[in-house]
Amino acid sequence: MRRSPYLFSAAITVIIALLISASACKKKVQPTPPPAAVETRRPEAPPPAAPTISLTATPAAIEKGESSRLSWTSTNATGVTIDNGLGTVEPSGSREVSPSVSTTYMARASGPGGDAVAEARVTVTAPPSVTPPPLPAISDSEFFTSNIKDIFFDYDQYTIREDARVTLMENARALKERPGIRILIEGHCDDRGSEKYNLALGDQRANAARDFLIGQGIEASRIDTVSYGEERPFCEVQDEECWQLNRRAHMTMR
Amino acid sequence: MSAKIKIFALLLVVISAASTTLFTQEEPPPITIRPTPSEEVILAVADVQPLNAARSGELSEAIRVFNQVLWDDLAFSGFFTLAGKSFYPPEPIVRPEDVRYEAWATLPWSVSFLTAGTLDISGGILKAELRLFDMKARTPMPGLRISGEKDQIRSMAHRWADEIVYRLTAGASRGVAMTKIAFTSRRGNAKEIHVMDYDGYNSRAFTHNNAINLFPGWAPDNSKLSFVSYRTGKPEINVYSYIDGSRVAFPMFNSFASTPAISPSGTEIAFSLRTPRGDSDLFVSKLDGSGRRNISNHPAADFAPTWSPSGRQIAFASGRETRPGHNQIYICDADGSNVRRIVKEGGDADSPAWSPDGRWIAFHWKPYRSSKYDIFIAEAASGQIRQLTSGAGSNEVPTWAPDGRHIAFQSNRTGSWQIYIMLLDGTELRMITRQGNNTSPAWSGYFRQVSEN
Incomplete structure (x- = not known):
């Protein structure tokens, strides 16, 4: 709960990033037809809707050894993948992650209307002050x-x-x-x-x-x-x- | 125990009703071990005497041993009815003329033959002069002189016993008194191969590798012993010369190899070996391991091969048809073709051993879930079976004496595993090991005769 400001700012960042990247991808992959043409289009062939995705990490900063929950929501996607080892995931969901170093996770939603990506960073800090003595190495x-x-x-x-x-x-x-x-x-x-x-x-x-x-x-x-x-x-x-x-x-x- | 026999008999009836090819309602095939009453041979075994009374003290122990061993050997042969010594005329028989035929004729039985003889010692060498008398014809028969070192007194008695069997059966049988039995003996964590006289005396370690050694078997001419040894860490086939103790080269597989059996020709060896499939199959190769071929090629474990005396067939154990962990005895041609199961009962059978005359396959068998085996023999041609052991303990791993009249086996009837010998009809049963735990008996073939003149 102490870290809710981080959550808020991260969410804002992610949403902004999402909007930018979603529109960028849309342009790249599937040119938008001219508005005038929309009315003359036949109803059975509407343009494929562009996918959207949001990704958050809660908390966004952890101590080494702790875990953070990645949550994502996508629309219009036929497949969602997250890098750093999570692979193919369901369209909306969450996962516990426990990176040992600060890591930026990128989620990619793909669909007929193009791709959308969203990122969330989990900042990993060293454990507080008193470090436990290193475990004796066992043979x-x-x-x-x-x-x-x-x-x-x-x-x-x-x-x-x-x-x-x-x-x-x-x-x-x-x-x-x-x-x-x-x-x-x-x-x-x-x-x-x-x-x-x-x-x-x-x-x-x-x-x-x-x-x-x-x-x-x-x-x-x-x-x-x-x-x-x-x-x-x-x-x-x-x-x-x-x-x-x-x-x-x-x-x-x- | 009788309950078990009944169960087995019941199984026989049930199976024979279902299958007419094996286990007919007939009586099991007869085995003729003892002479019929009309053929009975009554043998008197007079104590050997010191040739020179002056050396009787020096010879007393050797004479005692000789007389005991000769009596035991002749009794064990099963050919004779031995006339009790307390009825013999009291006069010692030193010379042929000491036999008073008319006095012997007053015994309660009509003695057919009499053995007697003398023992002497000179220069540390024992000299026995042994005689046989035809008591019906009242005439001496050709004798035999045997000499040997002091510690060979048992062997000298064995030699004379075998000679008597050979002569009185008109060469139809050779005695087994000179044969050996190889076996395994546990010593702490190690299990070494030992070899002893057939009667359990003169036991000597053959291996000294301080590892587990298992399943010894003889080459038919006794020139080699094959066995499984862990001396390199894995169960491997080992072949050693019995004559000089040297190792005969055979491939190491570094996987799982077991139950070797040298062929009657002495040139091939059958054994069990793990295949890439993960089970063990039967293989046959030359004695140096070359020309190896898989003759069973079945996903169940196939093991414990035994050659027919002709070398044309092999019997083995396999779990291929029965429920997991239970095995049965099969016969195939030496190339692996014509596989057939010889005993149709369920239960668990293992350790087949083909008889020297080719007629029988001995094995041990138990009903499902029982922990106690007994020894059976099945007629190879008909599959008809006879039960040879019963009573307390588990009786396992039969092995034939070369005369085909005796078997040895292992039993835990006393609480520890020991080796027993008996006639095929169950008589003359003797426990021949006593110390520790002793298993896996393997009876040798005949040895060439020694110290004859």
Whole structure:
């Protein structure tokens, strides 16, 4: 609320900019027919109306790490795009943005009647006075231990369960954060099947986890697999709790 | 356990009603292991004696071992009814003329043959002079002299036992007392390949790589052992000379390779290998890995190949038709054609092993959801099956002795995994390992005879 004057002035700026740019574009792309001709035009072929767009950022100034809401409204547009990574968006809407440096966002509305653009700037200031001490850099192996988790499988299955999908997506996100980390996925089984089959099943489990991570954008060259079948159990009690612990793809750092 | 047998029997009836090609209502095919009563051979096994009474003290332990091993080997062969020693005439038999036929004729049974002999030691070398007597004809038969180092006393007894089997079956069978069994033994995180005598003695580590080693198998002439080893970090096919322990070159795939089986000709090897599709298929290559070809090419996991004795067919396990995680046994020609399933039951089957005479395929099987397997044999031609094990624990990974009359398998019936041997009819069952956990038995072929003169 403290920053409402900024909002006001930004809105004024945007509207002025919008009017100028909208008319400029209109001239460039679609010459206006002479007024006299309008009356003689047949009603089924009116000139395409020029698109309009407005874009605001609220608040217009943030501290680093905070976010601002971009809001836009367009008319007569068949497509609206916003740069700086937002891409194609709906005709009117809003998005939270959290730029790390001051950024000018440009929205472009396109339609049969031409293009219109509007800009809004989000000013990013450094955090206030007391800067927190820099986080201690954690090693790859510490990072791995706290961020990369094992996944578990159903009896005699190598399909990725819903809980495992969530885990693997988080693993993928963490692996993208640390592109230097390479992983070895170990496939493990409970000991109820026979040893020969379990070795093959463990391989299929490790491969299923690998394929999923590759699907999440992790380079295949960063992931290796090995099956241990039932040879390296995590738990050696004969009950379902223990069997479940042994049906897993275990993530290790290479 | 009997409930399980009933369940299986019921399955058989249900399946045979639905399918007339396999599992007819007939009785399972007979297996003849024991002689029929009319063919019964009663064998007396007289203790070997010190040749020179002056050295009886020095020889007492060797004599005790020899007599025990000979008795156990002959009993295990299944060819003979052994006459209990307490009924024998008391006179020791040192020379052929010490056999008093009329005294032996008073035993409760009509003894067919008698073995006896002497043991001596000179210069640290044991010398056995062994004799066989035809008690019906009341005449000695040709004997055998065997010599060996002191620590070879068991081997000397095995040698004589095999000789008796060979002679008294008129060469129809060779004894298995000189054969070996390879297996895996867990030691902490490592699992090494070991090789022991068929009766569990003289166990020695064959691998010393401190890694996981799995699924040993013999070349048919016992010259090589194939197995899976993690010594390089991934499961890879390894082939080693059993003669000098050297590695036989075979490609490393750095992916997933498992369950190798050397062909009866000794020139090819079948194994399971991951394909780009992500599952494992069966491949056959030369023993050096060249000429590799995919013979199964199926999106289900195919593994555990076993060659027919002719080398023309391969049996293997695959989950291609059953519900996920459950496998069945299939047979195909060695080029992968003519695939057919041999057991129509559901459940889970694995570890096929083709019998030396080509008639049977042994495997382990369990019903859905059960955690306990038992050993079965299926007749390759008809698909008819017989159950070989029952009772407590899971019984898995059958392997045939080269005589086709015995199998070894692993069981956790005592609470730990140990290796057992028995005659095909379930008799003469023996637990031959005791320490730690021991799995994946692989019975060798016959070895050439040693120390004969």
